[in-house]
Amino acid sequence: MRHVPPPAEELALLDHELARLDARRLQLLSRRAWLLSVLRAPAAAPQPPRAPSPRSYARTAQAPVRTPARGTQNVLLVLGGLLLAVAAIAFTLFSWGEMGIAGRSAVLAVVTAGALVAPALLLGRGLPSTAEAVAVLALLLTVLDAIALHAVAAPGTDGIAFSAVASAVLVAVWTLYGSLLGRLRTPLPFAVVAGQFPLVFTAWAVEASATGFAWALLVTAAADVAVASWGRGPAVRVTAYTGAVLTGLISLALGLVLSVSADGVSGAVGPGALLTAGAVVAVAGAWRAPGVTAVLGGVVGGLAAVAAVGGVPAAALPWHWAVLVYLLCGAALSAVLRLRVPRPVMWGVLGASASVVAGAVLWAAPVVAAALLGPASVPAGVWSGAPGGFRDAVGPAVPWSGSVSAPVVLAVAAGLAAALHLRWPRVLPEKGWRVAAAAGTAVLGWGAVLALLAVTDAPYAVAVGVELVLVAVLTALAARRAADALAVTCVVCALVGALGAGLLALAAEPATHAVSVALVLLFAASAAVARVPAVRSVLACASVLCGVAVTCAVGASLGWSAPHTAPLVLLVTAATVLLGARLKEPEVALPAELAGAFAAVVALGLSVTDGPFLALVLGLCGVLASATALRPERRSVAGGLAAALFVAAAWVRLAASGVTDPEAYTLPVSVAAFAVGHVRRRRNPAPSSWVSYGPALAMTMVPSLVVAWGDPHWLRPLLLGVAALAVTLAGARLRLQAPLVLGGSVLALDGLHELAPHVVQVFDALPRWAPPALAGLLLLAVGATYEQRLRDARRVRESFGRMR
Template sequence: MTSPHAAPCPDCGTDLGPGPHARCPHCRLPLTGADAAALWQVVIALRALDEQRGAMLLRRDHLLAGLRARRDVPDPAPVWGAPAFVARHPVGAGGPAVGAAEVSGRSAQTVLLVLGGLLVSVAALVFTVVSWGRLGIAGRSAVLFALTAVALVLPSPLRRRRLTATAEAAAAVGLGFLVLDCYAARAAGLGGLDATDGLGYWAGATALLAAGSAAYGWAQRLRFPLAAGFLLTRLPALLALAAAGVEQVQAYAAAMVAGTVLDTVLLVGAERQADGRLGGPILRRAGAGFAVVWALSGGAVAVLGSVTASGFAGALAAWGPLGVLAGLGTGVALRLTALPREGRLAAAAGAAVAVLAAAGGTLRPLLPADWAGVAYGLPATLLVIGAGAALRRTAERAAEPVDGRAVEPVVEPVEGQAWAGVLAAAGAVLGLASLAAVPRALAAALVPLGHAPAAWAPDGGSFRDWQASWPVPGSALVGLVLIAVAAGALAVLRAVRLPAGVAEAVAVVAGLPAVLLIAPAAGLPYGVSMGWALLLAVLAAGAVALRPGLPAAWAGLGVTDALALTWASADRAATITALGLCTVLAAVVAWRAAVRGGASAATAAAVAAVGAVVSLGAEAAAVGDTVGLAQPSLGLLLLGVAVGTVPVAAVLARRAGTETRAEAGAEAGTDGSALRQVSWAVEGAGCALAAVALALTAGTPGVLSFALAAAGVGAAAVALRADRRAVAGGVATGLLLASSWIRLALWGVTTPEAYTLGLAAAALAVGHLRYRRDPALSSWAGYGPGLGLGLVPSVLALGSDGHWLRPLLLGAGALAATVVGVRLRLQAPLLLGGGALLLTAGHELAPTVVQVLGLLPRWVPLAVAGLLLLALGAGYEQRLRDARRLREGLRRLR
C-alpha cells in the first residue's frame, strides 16, 4: 500500500515523505493492508473536509466583515428577508396582498439618489461648457472647483448622521465634478495645460483620478469612489500608448493584460481582508466580473494582433500578453481555494485558450495560407493528449487501488478540475480548427458524385478516363488526422466519462476518410482508389462480424460503404460491383450482429438489414438500366426484390420465435428480439421498395395493374403470418382490387358493380371474421362497410339504368340482407337491406305511378294529400306509440 505523497503518519504525525512505507519509522504503525487503505481514505476525506471548512470560515469572515462595515447604514425595507417575505406573501395567498407596495423603500431611495446625482452632474456639465459665459472659463472653473470641494466634503457629515446612501450619491457627484474640473483646468490653460497633448493630458488625469478616487473611497469607507477608482485604472495606460503614437496591437493587449494582473492582485487582497474596508462582497463580485471581461478583451486584442501580423515576429509578440493571461488563469485555477468548480474550470480553460492562440499564431506564418486550421489544430491536439494523460494520472492518484479494486475519490482534486477545463478548451479549439478541414475533405470526397449524371446518361463515358484529376487538399487530410488522433488518445486514456464507444467512433469517422482519400491525393487512378475503398469496406465488415457490439466498427462500416458507393456512382461497372459487394456485406453483418451481438446490437443490425435490401434494389435497377430496360421494367425488377423480402422476413421471424420460446438459440449469444427487429427492418425496406416500384410503373396502366397484382400476392403471403394477418390482409385486398379496377378500366368496363362487389365481398368477409372473434361487436362495425359498398353504388346507378337486370339483382340482394338481419336480429343488415329494397321498389313503381297520375284529374292528388294529412293528424298518437315499439325492437337487435 502506497501512502499519499508527503503525508504524515495517521497516528503520531511523523512526515513519511514520498514512496511506499510498510510501517511508520517512528511509531511502527502498519501502513499496508485493507485496514490501512481504508484509514488512508478516511484521512484524505478529512483533509478535504478541512480545506472546505477553511474556505467556508474564510467566506464567513468576509460576509461578517461586510455586515460590520454597514453598521451605520439605515435599515432597509424588508424585501427578501425570510420572515418579512413570508409576512407579506402568506403561503397559499396566491400573490401579493391588495395594496402592497410594488417598490420597496430602499429601491425608491436608490432611484431618487441616482436621478438626483445625474441631474446635478448634467447641470454642472452644461454650466461648464455652455452657460454663464460672462464669467469666462476661469470664473466657471473657480465656481466648479468650489462645488467639487463641497460635494466631496459632504459625505463625511452625512455618514455621521447614518445617511450612507446619500453620502455615496454626494461622492459620485463630486467625482463627476472632478472630471469636469480636469476639463476646465485644461480649457482655462491653468499652468500651461492647454499646450499639452490631449491624449497625454487625459492619460495623466485619469491616472490621478483613479488613484485619488480609490484613496478617497478607502478613507471615507464608500463603495462608489472605490469602484470608480478600480475601473479608471484601465484608461491611463491605453491613453498613454495612444498619445505616444504606438500602433502595435500587442502593446495595447499588453496594457490590458497588465490591468488584469492588477485587478487580480487587488481582488486576492480583498478576499484576504477580514475588516471589509475594501468594499464588501458586492464590490468584489463586480470587480471580479470586470476583471474577467477585461482579461477576455485583452486576450481578444492579442489574438487579433497575432492573426493580422504579417510576419513571424509579429505573431511571436503575442506570446507576451497571452502568456501572462495563461499564467494568470493557471494560478487562479490552482491557487484560489475559494473559487467554485465552475470558476476553476473557466480559469483553466481560459489559460489553455491563451496558450493555443499564441502557439497557433506562431505556426500560422510558417505554413501555407490554407493550412491555418492545422496551425491551431496541431497544438490543440497535443494539448488534448497531454491534458487527457494528466487527468488520468490525477484520477489514479486520487483513487488509489485497494486489493486490485479502484476506490472512488471522496472529493474531486483541484488539479483534476483544472485539467478538465484545459481538456474542454483544447477540444473546443480543435473543433473550431477542424471547421476548415471537414468541408474541404467532404468536398474532395464528393468529387466523383458530380460525374455521375454523365456516366449514367445513355451515351455516357467512363470515369476511368479521368484518372489523376481528383484534387484532395493536404490540409484537409491533416485536419481529419488530428481529430482522429485526439479522439483516439482520449479513448485509449479513458480520461473522460463518455458514453461507450463515442471517442472510438469519432476517431474512426474522422480517420477513415483521410485514409481513403490518400489514394486520389497521391494521384492514383480511379480504379485503384475504388479498389482501396472496397477493401477497407470489407475490412470494416470483418470488424463488425468479429465485434458486433463495438460502435467504432459500425461507424467504420458506415463511412467506408458510404464513400465507396459515392465514388462508384461515377462509373456503371464500379456501381454494379460496389452495390453487389455492399449488399453481401450488409446482409452478413446484419445476421452476425443479430445472432452474436444480441440486444446491444439489435438497432445496428436492423439498419444493416435495411441497407442490404436497399443495396440489392439499387443493384437490380443499375443492372436493368445498363442493359437498356425501360422505366416500367425497372419497376418490375424492384418489385421482384421487394417480393423476395417476404420469405426472408418470415424465416427471420420464425427463427426469432424459436429463440424466444427456447430462451437460448442453437448458437451462444443469440437473441430473439434482435432477430425480430431485423425481420421488421427487412419487411419495411421491402415495402418501401414496392412503393418505389409501383411509382415507376404508374405511367403504364397495364404494367401497373400487373405490378399491383404481384404486390397484392406478396402482401397476401405476409398475411399468412399470424402477427401480420390483420394489416397485411387489408393491404393485400386493396392492392388486388386496385389491380382489378385498372384492368377493368383498360377493358372499358363502366358498370360500378364490377368495381365495388369484390371490395364489398372482402369487407364482408373481414367483418364476419371480426364479428365471430368478438360477439359484442356492433353489426355496423362488422357488416356496415361491406353492405354499404355493395348496395349504395348500385342504388345510385338505378337512376341512369333502364334495364331490368340491375333492379332485379339489387332487389334480391337487398331482400336477402333484410331477411338475414331479421333472422339474426342484426341492425345494420336490416336497415341497409330494407332501405335499399324500398328504394329499388320505388324506382320500379315510379313509371306506373307517373302514368296513373297522368290519367287522374288534377284535383285528385290534392285531395289525396289533404286526406293523408288528416289521417296523419288523427293517428299521430297511435303512430308515436308504434314508433316507440319499433325503436325498442331495434334496440334489442345488435
C-alpha cells in the same frame, strides 16, 4: 462578578426591549381608541379590537425596529445626487465665465472639499446611504475639477495626454479616498473603472501602433486581474473582473488579427509575444477565480497560447498547412493533464484544446463530404465508363490543391481521440467518455481514409475497393459491440459509406453490380451475427435496400424498361416475406418486412407508366400480401391489404384493356367473392364486414361508378343507383359497416352525377346574392342547434361503431 456583554450584544438587547415596548404601546393605543369610540357612540356598541395573540406579540417583540423602506430612501438619494450633479455640470459649463479666475478656483475648491469631507461626517452620524450619495457627487466633482483645470491652467496642452495624466491622478485619489473611508462602497469600484483609461490614453497620445494599443490594453487587464484576485470587497472584484474581460479580449483580438495577417515569421513574433502574455494573464486570473469564471479563463488562456505558438510557424506556410500547425498546438494543450493546476482551469484548457481540434476537423469536413457525395454531381451520367482516378469520379467539388493536409488533420484528430480512449481513464473515469472517444476515433479515422483517397487521386478500382473495406470494418465493429455510442456511430458511418460507395460505383456497370451485391451480402452477414437487435434490424433493412439496387441494376443491364423491371424488384419483397416468417424476433422481422414493403412501393412506381404491368405488379403484391396474411400476427393488416391490391389490380387491368362494360368481368368475381365471404362469416363472425364483403362489393361498384360518370345514357346510372340503394339498405338492416358505407357512398356520388347538370342550371338562374344568403341561413340554423347536432353526430358515431 457582574457580566458586561460586548457592545454588539448589548445593542441587540436594547433593540429587543425597545421593540417590545413599542408593541405594548401600540396595543394600549388601540385599546384607548376603542374605549373613546364606545364613549362617543354608545348606541353603536362596536366590537372591541382583537388583542394580539401571545405568539404574534412575541414575534413583534423579537423583531427589530424597522426603518422606512430602503427603496424609497435610495430613490430620493439618487434623485438628489443626480440633481446636484446636473447643477454642478451646468455651473461648470455655462456659469463659469461670469466669475473671475480666483472665484472659479475658490468655488470649485470649496464645493469639492466639502463634498469630500461630508461623507466622513455623515458616516459618523450613522447615515451611510446619504454618505454614499454625497461621495458619488464628490467623485464627479473631481472629474469636473480636472476638466476645469485643463481649461484654465493648461489650455494649450494636448487633451489626450492631459486625460491620461488626469485619469491616473483620479485613480490614485479615489483609491486613497476609498481606503481612508473604508465604509464607503463606491470610491474603490470607481477607481477601478477609471483605471481602464490611463494606459489607453497614453498609447493614443503617443500615436502608438496597433501592437502598442494591444499591449496597453493587456497591461490594464493584468492590473485588473491583480485587483480582482487581491482586492477588497465583492464590488471591487466584480468590477475588476469585468474590466479584465473587456480589455483582455480586445487585446487578444488585436493580437490574433496581427498574428494571422503577419507577412512572415518575423512579423508574427511580436503578436506571438503579446498572445503569450495574454495567455499568462488569463490563466493567472482564472487561478483564483470561482467556478465558471475559472473555466472561461482557462479556455481563453488555452486559445491564446495556441494562437501565440502556432502563429509564428504558420506565418510562413500556406493556410492548409497552417491549420495542421494550429491543430498540433491545440493537441499539445492536453499536457495540462499532467500538471498540478486547479481543476476548473484544467477543464478550461482542455475545452480550448477540444475547440481547436473541432475547428480543424470542420475545416477538413468538406473534403470528406465531397469524397462521399461528389459522384452524384458528376454530369457524365450513369455507366459512362470507369474514370481514370478518384477525382474524375468525384468532380471538382472542392479545390484539391488547398486540401492536401486534410487527411493528416483528420488522422491527428483520430490519434488524439484514440489516446483519450486508451491512456487517460483516470482523468475521465466515466465509461461514457471513453466510449465517446472511441466513436470519435472511428469517425475521424474513416474520414481520414476517404480524404486520403481524394487528395492522392487514387485509382478508381482502388477507391471503390477501399470504400467497401471501410464499410465492412465498420459493420463488423457494429455487430460485435453492445448498444452504445460506438455501435451507433459505426452503423451510421457504414450506411453513409455504403451510399458513397454506391454512388462511386455508378460510373461503371461492373462496379455497380459488384458493389451492390457485395453490400447485400455484407449487411446480411453482419445482421446475422449482430449482438443487439436494434443493430441487427438496421443492417437487415440496409441489406434489403441494397437488394433493390441489385434488381434495378440487373434490369438496366438486360435492357429492360422501368415497368419490365418492376416485377424483378418484387423478388426482394418476396425474400422479406420468407425472411419474416422465419425470424423469431419481432423487433427484427417487422423492420425487414417494412423494408420489403418499400421495395414493393418502388416496383409500383416503376410500373406506373404502363397499365398492364401496373396491374401485374398490383396482383403480385396482392399475392405477397396474402402469403403474409397466413401468419396470425400479420393477418389483420395483410389480409385487408391483399384484398385491396387484388381489387386495384382488377380495376387497372380493365382500364388498361379499354373495357367499357366492366360489369361483365367484375360481377362474376364479385358474386364468387361475396359467397366466399358469406360462408366465412357464418363460420366465424369475428372478422369485420370489410374483410368479408368489402372486396366483393368494391370489385363491381367502384368500376361501374367510374364508367357511369362518363356515360351519357341513363340506364347504367339508374341500375347502379338501384343496386347501391339495395346494398345500403341491406347494410343498415343487417348492421354491417362495409355495405352501408360503400353502398351509401356510391349512391351519393351517382345521385350527384345525375343532379349536377340541374344544379348548375339552378345556380345559373339564381341571382348572385342568393348563394351567400342561403349559406348564411344554413350557418345560422346550424349554430342555433349546434349542441343538438353534436348529440346527433355522437349517436350516429356510436351506432356506426357498433356495426361490424
